[in-house]
Amino acid sequence: MAKRAFDVLVSICAIVLLSPLLIALAAWVKIDSKGSALFRQTRVGRHGVPFEILKFRTMRADASAEGPQITVGNDSRITRAGAILRRYKLDELPQFFNVLRGEMSVVGPRPEVPRYVALYTERQKAAVLSMRPGITDAASLAFRNESELLAKADDPESFYTQVILPAKLAQAEAYVATHSLGGDIRIVLRTVAMLAAR
Known part of the structure; x- marks a missing residue:
């Protein structure tokens, strides 16, 4: 109950306080390249x-037809505005609306696309999908340079599914087992500090 109250309070405050920035970023994305300002993608949520x-769209509108779902290094599909949005994680800001709607939490395991969730073990599904997915979590901080790591791999897709995803899931299971409101606040503060340092 306290977690949901925290989510609602933070998301409302974020949407209200950041509304001028959200409008400006949406306009920038539209001016910079053709297509919608928002990018929508099916992810797997609670249960x-x-x-x-x-998300704010950071790739060309036809990007999904031109390459893999994962983003590797300086992906040529990323727009000029998108590169800045990704660097400072500003593309994630619309997810406060997902939080307000009850689909996500401010802090929680990051939601994956169905094809990757299909790789979870039954234990991992039971644990990780028992909670609302989050905008940020410990794994997001640990793998903040994920696209650079993938760029160095011979086979980025295999590296993601065999190395990065299992590590993320281990941290997600640990979070589910030990999460607290105080812990969520610490993760939020660490996220803000990480973004400020970029």
């Missing part, structure tokens, strides 16, 4: 229920 995650 395995799919939902549409919201």
